[in-house]
Amino acid sequence: MLDYSVSIKYMLAGYTVFLAIPAVYLISLVIRVRNLQRDLQTMKEFQKKNPK
């Protein structure tokens, strides 16, 4: 049988990973959406200033 203190330590490490990786991914999604929205805005403004 595993020692309780050792077992809890690894369980906490595991759940930290379960929470941290999706959290980092969610943050990356938000950042990428913001960057793309800014790019889109810039492109639209550029097209307004320089019509073909």
Place this chain on the structure above:
Amino acid sequence: MKPQPIALKVLNVFSVLLFLAAFGMVFLYAPLEETMNYVQKIFYFHVANAWVGMLGFIAAAVAGVVYLVKHDQKWDIIELAAVEISLIFFITTIITGSIWARPVWNTWWTWDTRLTTATILEMIYIAYLLLRQGIEDPDRRARFGAVYTIIGAISVPITFLSIRIVSRTIHPVVIGATNGTATGSFNMAPPMLFTMFFALFTFSAIFVTLFWHRIRLGQLAQQVEQLKLEEMQ
């Protein structure tokens, strides 16, 4: 970018609530396993992450097939979204499996059949993302992606079945009879089984929510790319 549809907003809230419920079930409802005790609780989310990871790789292959038939860029966006999210879930599976293995197997890593096939699976799809970036023409990139994900999906059943086919493996089998060489197996009491299936359902819902968000991101990226191409021409 269009505002989020009501269904997606509902799904956001639903996913968070399900996640909290699954978390509560793991710690308050599922009993403590006798031999491994607390570290066994990693198992519920580990299996759920692996499930949605594999599900996404299969979904990517299906999107690849549809792209080859219809030649519609939206299927390339769907395929890329499925691969990216599955990679996140699958890397989580591999890391948490390693954390579980340290006290149970007395090692962080061993080149066991399941661990090896899972690593190869992860590498195949990391390579997919890297190779895609090297192709500028959207149609060529989509065609390449479709063929790649269809071939890559072969590694999903290989990974899933590896511990069921190979008799000398240290990795326990969760559903079905485990073999004699597995270390870390345990008898699942009904509350454990119920918690595991609830976690599978929860992560499936989280997957769908993230998938939808990632598809919207892909559509926005496509819009920007098209504007840039128009300007260049």
